[in-house]
Amino acid sequence: MIVTSATPVLVPLPHEPGQSVSIRRLSWLELEAARRVAADAYFATLETMAPAVRDAIAAVALAGQTAKADQAESGPEPSASAPINPLTFCDKRTAMRAGICGWSYAADLTDANKDALDVETARIVWAALLELHDPLPSGAASTSR
Numbered sequence: 503m504i505v506t507s508a509t510p511v512l513v514p515l516p517h518e519p520g521q522s523v524s525i526r527r528l529s530w531l532e533l534e535a536a537r538r539v540a541a542d543a544y545f546a547t548l549e550t551m552a553p554a555v556r557d558a559i560a561a562v563a564l565a566g567q568t569a570k571a572d573q574a575e576s577g578p579e580p581s582a583s584a585p586i587n588p589l590t591f592c593d594k595r596t597a598m599r600a601g602i603c604g605w606s607y608a609a610d611l612t613d614a615n616k617d618a619l620d621v622e623t624a625r626i627v628w629a630a631l632l633e634l635h636d637p638l639p640s641g642a643a644s645t646s647r
Contacts, residue, residue, distance in 0.1 A: 509526060509527065510525065510604060511524065511526065513627060515626060516626075517623075520606070521605070522605065523604070523605045523606075523623070523630075524603050524605065525602055525603060525634060526634075527601075528589075528600050528635070532597075532601075533589075533592060535596060535600075536596040536597045537591055539592075539596045540596075541591075585637035587632060587636055587637060588637070589635050595617065598631065599613050599617075601627075
């Protein structure tokens with residue numbers, strides 16, 4: 503069993519010499535919460551669209567489901583696609599709030615301060631979180647590529 507909070511990773515910030523952020527893998531509950539926030543935001547956006555746009559999106563989704571059903575009837579097609587990073591469909595803010603577990607800054611480690619990170623720091627931290635959650639760590643690339 504891996505306890506996600508027990509294995510922090512130090513992320514140096516090259517644009518701020520001497521500063522760093524510690525991150526950790528999100529637990530399954532934190533991933534579910536971040537996915538829910540992203541899904542809720544998606545559906546809230548859909549509700550604000552004109553009915554014709556919503557209908558067009560629904561038609562495309564239905565066509566995709568029909569194609570998947572047709573494919574299932576004819577048997578699975580061999581796929582060379584890699585596993586999907588669990589953060590792919592997560593809300594970035596929610597995931598970063600959960601994943602940042604420490605830093606070298608004098609400011610307290612609060613959600614408000616995590617939200618106040620500058621763009622470059624947030625970019626570096628997000629990239630590190632994506633790498634930490636990558637189902638195919640570097641060097642383990644598929645041989646079918």
